[in-house]
Amino acid sequence: MPAKETAAPTGYEEGIRWADGVEWLAHPDETMQRASQALATDEGVYLVDPLDAPGVDDLVAEFGDVAGVVLLSNYHVRDAGIFARRHDVPVYLPAAIPDGEVPDLSVPVERVAVGERLGDYELREVSTGTALGAPWYEYALWNGETLRVGESVGTAPYMRVGDERLGVMLLRRLDPPTALRGLEPERVLSGHGRGLDEDAAAALETALVNARDDFPIALLKNGIDQARTVVAAMRTD
Numbered sequence: 001m002p003a004k005e006t007a008a009p010t011g012y013e014e015g016i017r018w019a020d021g022v023e024w025l026a027h028p029d030e031t032m033q034r035a036s037q038a039l040a041t042d043e044g045v046y047l048v049d050p051l052d053a054p055g056v057d058d059l060v061a062e063f064g065d066v067a068g069v070v071l072l073s074n075y076h077v078r079d080a081g082i083f084a085r086r087h088d089v090p091v092y093l094p095a096a097i098p099d100g101e102v103p104d105l106s107v108p109v110e111r112v113a114v115g116e117r118l119g120d121y122e123l124r125e126v127s128t129g130t131a132l133g134a135p136w137y138e139y140a141l142w143n144g145e146t147l148r149v150g151e152s153v154g155t156a157p158y159m160r161v162g163d164e165r166l167g168v169m170l171l172r173r174l175d176p177p178t179a180l181r182g183l184e185p186e187r188v189l190s191g192h193g194r195g196l197d198e199d200a201a202a203a204l205e206t207a208l209v210n211a212r213d214d215f216p217i218a219l220l221k222n223g224i225d226q227a228r229t230v231v232a233a234m235r236t237d
Contacts, residue, residue, distance in 0.1 A: 003225070004232035005030040012053040016195040018187065021146065022063065023195050026053040032229050033156040033193045034078070037148060039141070041119020043067045046092075048141065048148055049191045052079040057086070068092050068110075070118060072150035074101040074137045075233055076191055081105040092118060096128060097137045114139070126152055126177045140180070147185035147200075152177040153207055155193030158225035161218045166196050166203040168211040170218050170226040176211035180204060 005027035015023030020040040025033060036050040038060045044067025045060060060066060066087035069080045072094070080091050084107040093102060095111040112118065114125045121141040126149060128137050138150040152172045153159070160167035166188060168176050187197040188204055196203055 001029050001031055002232070003031040003228035004034075009051070009053040012056055012059075014059070016187065016189075016197050018146075018197065020063070022059060023189060024051075024053065024056060024059060025194070026051040026056075031156070031158055031225055032232070033154075035154075035189070035191060035193060035195070036078070037189050037195070038063055039119070039121060039146070039148070040064055041067070041121065043119045046070050046118050046121070047083055048072060048189075049076040049078055049150070050080065050083050052082050068118065070112075070141065071102070072139045072141065072148070073191065074135060076150060077102055077105070081107050084108075094123060094125075094137065094139045096125075098135075101135055101137065119143075121146075121148075124179060126150060126179050127172070127175075131171050138177075142183065142185075145186045146189065147180070147183055147187070147204070148189040149177075149180065149191070151191045153180070153188065153204065154190035155196055156190075157193075158222045158229065159192065161214050161221050164203075164207060164210070164214075165198075166200075166207045167218075168207050170215075170222050171230075173211040173215040173218055176208050178208070181208055 009026040012024040013028040023037045037048045040063040068089045069091045090108040090110045095113045120143045124140045126138040141148040184201040188200045189195040
């Protein structure tokens with residue numbers, strides 16, 4: 001399977017669904033397993049790190065009108081501009097991400113500071129700094145029940161080892177996202193892999209606690225796939 005599928009999708013695969021949202025994967029067979037979500041709030045539906053695919057608009061419409069598009073990583077531009085233009089809404093970008101780290105989307109962009117809310121979701125910082133010498137800006141959305149993380153944790157196979165249901169990506173295992181410690185989500189959503197809604201809080205805590213100790217195993221098991229995903233991310237939008 002390709003690390004990152006670049007061909008136009010022919011459809012999508014639905015991930016987890018709950019009363020206030022739904023998830024979809026436009027290319028479920030790629031190594032990255034890029035996942036997108038529609039989060040319903042009193043302000044409307046926020047699309048997080050969305051990838052376009054035939055039928056997605058009908059899926060999103062089940063939850064209401066789109067209020068905006070949210071990007072939680074400087075590497076997750078994906079189809080944000082397409083959705084923003086289609087629904088005539090802005091793209092919400094964390095305020096600390098420098099302008100040059102995200103390409104021009106040719107749509108209105110509104111900056112959101114850490115601690116501010118989009119509907120009932122609070123923007124939280126996960127990590128800012130570098131990874132492999134490249135700028136790394138990652139954030140999460142949290143409403144007390146649903147946690148949506150950019151990419152430090154996820155369920156994609158290349159992020160997990162052993163019996164982990166949720167794993168920390170190899171690039172972050174030596175410096176796991178401690179900002180997520182202490183949260184007790186009913187569900188964890190990520191930019192990579194299907195969401196988790198069974199014993200999610202325990203799975204998150206286990207992933208964070210074991211991240212460093214399991215680094216050697218993860219390097220052996222997932223090192224090649226992680227490298228492939230990094231190369232694919234750098235070569236394509």
